Amino acid sequence: MIPNKILNLSVDCVVFGYDTNTKSLNVLLIKRYLEASATKEILVDDYVLTGYHVYEDETLDESATRVLKELTGLTNQYKQQFKAFGNPDRLSNKKDLIWIQNQEFNLRTVTIAYYFLLKTECVDVKNNKYKAKWFPVRELPELGFDHQQIIEEAHEDLKTKCLAEPIIFELLPDKFTINDVQDLYESILGIEIDNRNFRRKLINKKYIIPLDEKQVGVSKKPAQLYMFSKDIYKKMYHKNYLINI
Amino acid sequence: MIPNKILNLSVDCVVFGYDTNTKSLNVLLIKRYLEASATKEILVDDYVLTGYHVYEDETLDESATRVLKELTGLTNQYKQQFKAFGNPDRLSNKKDLIWIQNQEFNLRTVTIAYYFLLKTECVDVKNNKYKAKWFPVRELPELGFDHQQIIEEAHEDLKTKCLAEPIIFELLPDKFTINDVQDLYESILGIEIDNRNFRRKLINKKYIIPLDEKQVGVSKKPAQLYMFSKDIYKKMYHKNYLINI
DNA sequence: TTTGCAAACGTCATATTTACGTTTATTTGT
DNA sequence: ACAAATAAACGTAAATATGACGTTTGCAAA
Numbered sequence A, B: 001m002i003p004n005k006i007l008n009l010s011v012d013c014v015v016f017g018y019d020t021n022t023k024s025l026n027v028l029l030i031k032r033y034l035e036a037s038a039t040k041e042i043l044v045d046d047y048v049l050t051g052y053h054v055y056e057d058e059t060l061d062e063s064a065t066r067v068l069k070e071l072t073g074l075t076n077q078y079k080q081q082f083k084a085f086g087n088p089d090r091l092s093n094k095k096d097l098i099w100i101q102n103q104e105f106n107l108r109t110v111t112i113a114y115y116f117l118l119k120t121e122c123v124d125v126k127n128n129k130y131k132a133k134w135f136p137v138r139e140l141p142e143l144g145f146d147h148q149q150i151i152e153e154a155h156e157d158l159k160t161k162c163l164a165e166p167i168i169f170e171l172l173p174d175k176f177t178i179n180d181v182q183d184l185y186e187s188i189l190g191i192e193i194d195n196r197n198f199r200r201k202l203i204n205k206k207y208i209i210p211l212d213e214k215q216v217g218v219s220k221k222p223a224q225l226y227m228f229s230k231d232i233y234k235k236m237y238h239k240n241y242l243i244n245i
Numbered sequence C: 001t002t003t004g005c006a007a008a009c010g011t012c013a014t015a016t017t018t019a020c021g022t023t024t025a026t027t028t029g030t
Numbered sequence D: 001a002c003a004a005a006t007a008a009a010c011g012t013a014a015a016t017a018t019g020a021c022g023t024t025t026g027c028a029a030a
Helices: A060-072 A147-164 A167-171 A178-189 A195-203 A230-235 B060-072 B147-164 B167-171 B178-189 B195-203 B230-235
Strands: A007-019 A024-036 A041-048 A050-053 A078-085 A097-100 A103-106 A108-119 A133-136 A208-214 A224-228 B007-019 B024-036 B041-048 B050-053 B078-085 B097-100 B103-106 B108-119 B133-136 B208-214 B224-228
Touching: A007 A060, A007 A147, A007 A167, A007 B007, A024 A050, A024 A060, A024 A178, A050 A060, A060 A078, A060 A108, A078 A147, A078 B078, A108 A147, A108 A167, A147 A167, A147 A178, A147 B147, A167 A178, A178 A195, A195 A208, B007 B060, B007 B147, B007 B167, B024 B050, B024 B060, B024 B178, B050 B060, B060 B078, B060 B108, B078 B147, B108 B147, B108 B167, B147 B167, B147 B178, B167 B178, B178 B195, B195 B208
Parallel strands: A007 A108, B007 B108
Antiparallel strands: A007 A024, A007 A050, A024 A041, A024 A133, A078 A108, A097 A103, A208 A224, B007 B024, B007 B050, B024 B041, B024 B133, B078 B108, B097 B103, B208 B224
């Protein structure tokens, strides 16, 4: 018995990180030097997302978690499966054909795409064995495969989700300023927000907790630090009558 | 060369339909009588989503569209890929083992799940060759495989999306009353909405067009009919400063 | 001490939401 | 022809949120 469909299953991970200093939403990418084909290795010079085949006994979520850990050493980061990419023309390398029992099969590669949210400073890019590098999401280098498209769709999903859920705090350090939050929204959404109105709106939220601390080492008036309380957020009454169409 | 992973790729379709008469959000299901194993056919008596293997030269979207057309005859319905399900324990039937070149492989089934939105009256369930049947989303029958979970996750995604985008009109007839829209929101979200406030809010939208028509054949005061203008909606200025966390 | 500058606070008109009460138009029963 | 029943449709007032600005404050560096 031959399966009707023979294919590779992989996960690809869009790792988003925010740098509060440069105020830039970044994506973590790795360099692709060599691409093996059926007959020879082809030299390529572009960047790709981190990803890998799904192991035999792994769930899709476990696979994505493993790939992130392998790249960054991190576990327990915010993770979101957002789309599967598996069109027949996804990969057309020679290696994507296989022969089984004298029959030729086109080896389609289906990838389940995830994105992760983390703080840039959590990743030690200097000593990274994959030479991983952060790129601003609006200044991406040349990307291999369809990874440009995957990043764009991850970004779109992130835009939508950050308007409805408090996932923005996954990208910020535990202690942040009001302006950090504003800058991050502006980076993600590509918009400008009035600081005075945004500040009022955010400070009025019960789950934004002012700390007895201020910024240190800044050359201007140091800003008040806040933290986000997930507990208070969850306990709060959330109007579900928010029909914003 | 043996692929590192051998698996089935399929799509499963959660078909949502709304019945304005019973005010019920429904899911279209088909009966599963027989399940083939490697050695014999096993009698089962439950319902499943409609789904099928992805063909060799098909995109994932095309595959889902084909499956919907096969079941309902419909094309051009609102379609949304929302999640891939592919955990190794998804199916443990005997038929999910195959032997290739004297090696045993576990044939995992990865399914890309879609949901469709349509009007119940578009489907002729009386003459449906699959004996497809509508079930209220809150009174589902016993379901095969992990299809209960797939429906629940589709429903969750629909809840989120209908708050942010005007997809609710995909579930309503072209001409609807304000109360139809309210009832549908209540069905999807499982909440109660104040009719007077909802009515005012909706009527004030430029893209809700009053028609020169009223309901016919009702035994009370017949309601004003409206239509939704996708064009006006798209042309409208949509504030993107809608941070509702 | 002064100055530069971002942080932080304040104001006001308008729009939206919430929580209700009231009127109107139509069908059906007498 | 009229009354009753009922869902549709309209109304109101207080509270809250938003948008568009102007002003003050506090710290570090010059």
